[in-house]
Amino acid sequence: MLDGPKTKAAKTGTASAPKAAKKKRMDPDAREAHIVAEAVRFFAEHGFEGKTRDLAKRIGITQPLLYRYFPSKESLIERVYEEVYVRRWNPAWESLITDREIPLTDRLCRFYREYSRAVYDYVWVRMFVYSGLKGVDINDRYLRGIKDKVLRPVCAELRHDQGLPSPEEIPIGEQELELAWSLHGSFFYRAIRRYIYNLTSTADSDMAIDNEVKVFLAGVGPVHRQLVEKQAEQAQ
Amino acid sequence: MLDGPKTKAAKTGTASAPKAAKKKRMDPDAREAHIVAEAVRFFAEHGFEGKTRDLAKRIGITQPLLYRYFPSKESLIERVYEEVYVRRWNPAWESLITDREIPLTDRLCRFYREYSRAVYDYVWVRMFVYSGLKGVDINDRYLRGIKDKVLRPVCAELRHDQGLPSPEEIPIGEQELELAWSLHGSFFYRAIRRYIYNLTSTADSDMAIDNEVKVFLAGVGPVHRQLVEKQAEQAQ
DNA sequence: ATAACAAATGATCAAACGATAAATAAAGAG
DNA sequence: CTCTTTATTTATCGTTTGATCATTTGTTAT
Incomplete structure (x- = not known):
């Protein structure tokens, strides 16, 4: 012993x-x-x-x-x-996402650039997937943190950006959260392709991240608005 | 023996x-x-x-x-x-994606609804990830097929939808392909959350898929156009 | 140098594992 | 029923694996 x-x-x-x-x-x-x-x-x-x-x-x-x-x-x-x-999570990210002095596009681009670089490396991704398959509770706890520290704040900032009611007025719905998951997931999937499937993309990562954020923000407006309105009806 | x-x-x-x-x-x-x-x-x-x-x-x-x-x-x-x-791939999907009689939004919604339902189940996803970690060649071959049968056609249809030159005139670039990967990956990530991380989302899958496709198509235009134009400059 | 301590090795154990061979028992044919 | 066939089980082999113990060897203090 x-x-x-x-x-x-x-x-x-x-x-x-x-x-x-x-x-x-x-x-x-x-x-x-x-x-x-x-x-x-x-x-x-x-x-x-x-x-x-x-x-x-x-x-x-x-x-x-x-x-x-x-x-x-x-x-x-x-x-x-x-x-x-x-010590892989940078607390500054939380205030970065909600810093309304900076345009939302820049915030998300910067966050996902830094987050992808800091977190999605060979060791982290493979261990995370291995322990997920094994059923360890680490993944559950970690993703719960992502939900609270990233996805919900992103939804809140999206609402503010679109002039929609805040989460305090109308709570964030499941489908709304799925929108944020899809953005987040597309970046994680890049890491999976690289470190699990061993596919080396010649495309520059930062540029790809910027493009995906731009596409997301340019297109999310109407869908988001519709979801929040439906959420408002159900709430009343 | x-x-x-x-x-x-x-x-x-x-x-x-x-x-x-x-x-x-x-x-x-x-x-x-x-x-x-x-x-x-x-x-x-x-x-x-x-x-x-x-x-x-x-x-x-x-x-x-x-x-x-x-x-x-x-x-x-x-x-x-x-x-x-x-026998998990439905050959009809290839013609569905390129069927210009149907609006592109409908095509992609239908395809990813059916594809997610047919392919992304408990057994398939976990085995795919297990063999990916193990380094089996199956993943490489499969994803090569996805690239040829889904991503490139999607890029081609996107170009046609936006009035951009066809892939025969200007070949599809790496960053352009990354856009299609991001859409595809967001759906695969949904399956990972469910079958690897064991997170049960109460959100309806079909609705989530439709929303993501709509967001993508609504926002991809300017970014896509810019990428193709840059691609055209490098080609000449 | 030499004694004392501990880092590192070699030998080995007990359980678990993939695989094999002999023994058992269920089904059909006459 | 008896005989034949073969699906299934019981017993076991050889190897691997996590773990233990006695021994060796490098380092430091005196």
């Missing part, structure tokens, strides 16, 4: 190599970090049923050494989860 | 139960069909690393019996692939 090497206060001491990669005997903290870093890519590539022996070979250590740093495979996987899903 | 039970001409003979489910001893063809049917759902649920013992327990047979009908787990999986990815 050991949860890591005994020495935790050791650190690197003097000034050991900043990237001690070829030393036979590593500083425990550095070794642990190295294991986690490689495990992240390994499990992203092979899924969580990847074999510990293959992982060890990839790291360049023996398989039992993994168990000196992590009591079980599962605990290593949990650590990998933390490593991937922590 | 046996590839099935010896008797292939037996069939069900007289008039055995149409759905012989509880008989202790099944007709070989019926048994094989039963195994495949259950295997399809089993592997869709657990992925291709699902254990043969679990599959057998689910079917209600012993694990070695699987090996009387399939020489190996891999051969069973190949059979499952065939079962899922054959």
